[in-house]
Amino acid sequence: MAALYTYSYVGILLSTLLWFFLNAREQSTTPIKMLFWSSLGVYSISMFFGDGSSLYKMLIILPRDIAIYVLIALLANKFAARLGSFAVLALALGSVMTFYYFDVLLGTFGSESSELSPDAELIVDLKKDSDPASVEAALEEYRCELIPAFPRLQAARYASFTDNYIINVPDEYADDIDDIIDLLQSDANVDWVERNEIIQLDPDEDEGSEEYEAADxxxxxxxxxxxxxxxxxxxxxxxxxxxxxxxxxxxxxxxxxxxxxxxxxxxxxxxxxxxxxxxxxxxxxxxxxxxxxxxxxxxxxxxxxxxxxxxxxxxxxxxxxxxxxxxxxxxxxxxxxxxxxxxxxxxxxxxxxxxxxxxxxxxxxxxxxxxxxxxxxxxxxxxxxxxxxxxxxxxxxxxxxxxxxxxxxxxxxxxxxxxxxxxxxxxxxxxxxxxxxxxxxxxxxxxxxxxxxxxxxxxxxxxxxxxxxxxxxxxxxxxxxxxxxxxxxxxxxxxxxxxxxxxx
Amino acid sequence: MEQLEIKGRIVWQDLESGFWGIIDEDGRQWRPNSLPAAFQRDGAEVRVKAERSEEGFSMFMWGSPITILDIQ
The missing domain is CATH 3.40.50.200 (Peptidase S8/S53 domain)
Known part of the structure; x- marks a missing residue:
């Protein structure tokens, strides 16, 4: 979904640039209009189905994308008639996209290729009073086992977490994780299931753990x-x-x-x-x-x-x-x-x-x-x-x-x-x-x-x-x-x- | 000895060497001196018949010590 979103947004920007360029030269814009509207359609779909809360999308992603689009549209309108300036603008935009912003866009909904925890690839939340054994039975062909995710919670107020289980997918079924997720999502006992991705701290940001040496x-x-x-x-x-x-x-x-x-x-x-x-x-x-x-x-x-x-x-x-x-x-x-x-x-x-x-x-x-x-x-x-x-x-x-x-x-x-x-x-x-x-x-x-x-x-x-x-x-x-x-x-x-x- | 009837939730306390406790519906803390393995699950709802334990002091310093007579 992240790739679809990225390419459709780039398509919107590109078609807008070309639209202004061709329009200034009174040439046909029909194919460009088609590219624009189809990109916009794909963008809307990817936005709707992309991971993340609606609030996050409405307040962060959409305003960001609109702001960039408006800026580029204004610049394209201003320089459309001047070939040299327009070429510089297109080159600058292309460079920013290639070397920086493409990755930002791809990361908007998180990377699907993130590394999963090797011993707990999935986290599943069962509905209250559901029997984990019946979920295990549904996953029998993949020999998956449900293990309580938080067996030793310290605070009683988090007792609802006892419905959370981790699933260790055997190595030979590592390529079947998507199928396992589909199975779980269709199971009436399951509230939700998600990939248990390994989150790594940027070493430069790990300033909280002050490690002292004995010599200190x-x-x-x-x-x-x-x-x-x-x-x-x-x-x-x-x-x-x-x-x-x-x-x-x-x-x-x-x-x-x-x-x-x-x-x-x-x-x-x-x-x-x-x-x-x-x-x-x-x-x-x-x-x-x-x-x-x-x-x-x-x-x-x-x-x-x-x-x-x-x-x-x-x-x-x-x-x-x-x-x-x-x-x-x-x-x-x-x-x-x-x-x-x-x-x-x-x-x-x-x-x-x-x-x-x-x-x-x-x-x-x-x-x-x-x-x-x-x-x-x-x-x-x-x-x-x-x-x-x-x-x-x-x-x-x-x-x-x-x-x-x-x-x-x-x-x-x-x-x-x-x-x-x-x-x-x-x-x-x-x-x-x-x-x-x-x-x-x-x-x-x-x-x-x-x-x-x-x-x-x-x-x-x-x-x-x-x-x-x-x-x-x-x-x-x-x-x-x-x-x-x-x-x-x-x-x-x-x-x-x-x-x-x-x-x- | 006075028999207690406790309705509450099992909690794991990662304090000292770690131990299982029960917090009842009124928020009172009870510390069984032995909790059957089948009930050693954080958040499990239980009904317990118990007696206060003779032992009043411990390294846990949490909850009132009890001896479980029956647990469901």
Whole structure:
């Protein structure tokens, strides 16, 4: 259809030029008129049946084509009587058409020769309550299978997408895609079907994904570029400032979670064992959090953390969640007390649950105990898009609660609000790359990822100023933090470099 | 223990390590501690008989934990 449209439009322009030219010389224009009207007819048909919405055609394509046509008609009328000028006009028009505008016209309705996704050539939307098996049966001769297009939708409001399926057309039937589309379009179960074209970004336009090299931060960990938070937290500046400082102690960060893979090569040198049961992690959640808080930096593998070298922080694990990632308030409270008894400086809790006054009181006593022993308690705000005040331990008095933001520093859709809490702060919590059991790394999202960022930073603060208490530490986090659009709900976004300036 | 009757929609939450949840007609979030494989389909409408789970705390921090007794 794009070719038909292009040639018919060129036909209109060409016949108009010739019409004016012959008319000025009082020669017969009948064949040219026929060319003009037939081109116009084909143009109208191609416009009507071409891909794209009517609105797009009426507001964009048609005005564009008419404007160009009027311009050329005016020029042709003006220069029709002068052969030289008219020849220059025709030559210029021909050159523009050949070298530039022809491609623009061909691309008006999209290219039909676009490359299709090799494993999902077609997308089909079935009518509500239709059985995909019956559609598959209709495609039996092509051995096509319908696969849910969006099996793991995050947002319930997009549930209608569950009627969308992708179709993987076997290679031997690649030439039959048009026939398959015809079959699907005639199937009563099908709402619509479309080609699943591969859309490639122009490399010059791909400026949104800011990839940093490890060298940009002054560390040699190769995957640091995958940590978008490092750019937002101005980590290069942070490391530069930290290089001029010396720790007064090695701060201990306790990760109370599903355990930690003690043998992970990006954790091992910073890890101290609390008990053997806590040195393993079936779920992977605790290992991910430990990497965010205290991955070994400058070891030429994986990621980095706030501590650029050894001597600043160490990380330990107390397993308070079972191998399904769940636990009890008693178990977590016992873990907080144990961590404090084992000289933790920072207790990081990437966990929580709905709470009431009684639970807050029980957690509050444990937090107070930990504070008295010199520890600062950090907790994830929670993932229910609700008020963190109704969650423990995030909403418990004396806890620094951490909300999650995305790489635009907007509140993550899932993140609880910390607006009603005394000590609310924000940190990266969407698409966070960190350590995972089995010498691996993984992306995860959640306020669980935000809390260990703050825990890691507090570890550096405690290493520099061992007597720092929760209130003073929070004041530093808050006053150095960055105000953001969603700051009322998330608290300020941590700014480690600015914080160091205040801490010195 | 109190028995709950929940009518809602299955949702996949790609948070933490990922999990299945139910959002009921009132918008309340429920997190089954085990969802039968046949119902692990985002957007599926379900009717569930369940009990509140003993486990009140987790790494998920989403929804109220439940144990499913019956699901349709």
């Amino acid at each position: 931060y002054g560390v040699n960990d190769p995957d640091v570029g995958k940590l978008w938070g490092f750019g937002r937290m101005k980590m290069a500046e942070f490391y530069q400032t930290l290089a001029r400082l010396r720790p007064r102690k090695q701060a201990r960060i306790a990760i109370l979670d599903t355990g930690v893979d003690a043998e992970h090569p990006d954790l091992k040198r910073n890890y101290v064992s609390s008990d053997r049961n806590s040195d393993r992690d079936v779920v992977g959640h605790g290992t991910h959090c430990a990497g965010i808080a205290a991955a070994v930096s400058n070891n030429r593998i994986g990621i980095a953390s706030f501590a650029p070298k050894q001597g600043w922080v160490e990380v330990t694990s107390i397993k308070v969640l079972d191998d399904r990632g769940t636990g009890t308030d008693q178990g977590i409270i016992a873990g907080i007390i144990r961590a404090a008894d084992e000289d933790a400086d920072i207790i990081s809790l990437s966990l929580g649950g709905r709470s009431d006054d009684e639970k807050h009181r029980a957690f509050g006593e444990a937090v107070e105990y930990a504070n008295d022993k010199g520890a600062i308690v950090v907790a994830a705000a929670g993932n229910s898009s609700a008020n963190a005040r109704h969650f423990a331990p995030a909403g418990t008095k004396g806890v620094i609660a951490v909300a999650a933001v995305d790489n635009e520093l907007n509140r993550a859709a899932f993140s609880n609000s910390v607006a009603d809490l005394d000590f609310g702060i924000a940190a990266p919590g969407v698409d966070i790359y960190s350590t995972y059991p089995g010498d691996a790394y993984k992306l995860m999202s959640g306020t669980s990822m935000s809390a260990p960022y703050v825990a890691g930073l507090l570890g550096i603060m405690k290493a520099l100023r061992p007597a720092l208490n929760t209130a003073d530490a929070y004041k530093l986090l808050q006053t150095s933090g960055l105000e953001t659009d969603d700051g009322e709900a998330t608290g300020r976004f941590i700014q480690p470099a600015a914080l160091l300036q205040k801490l010195q």
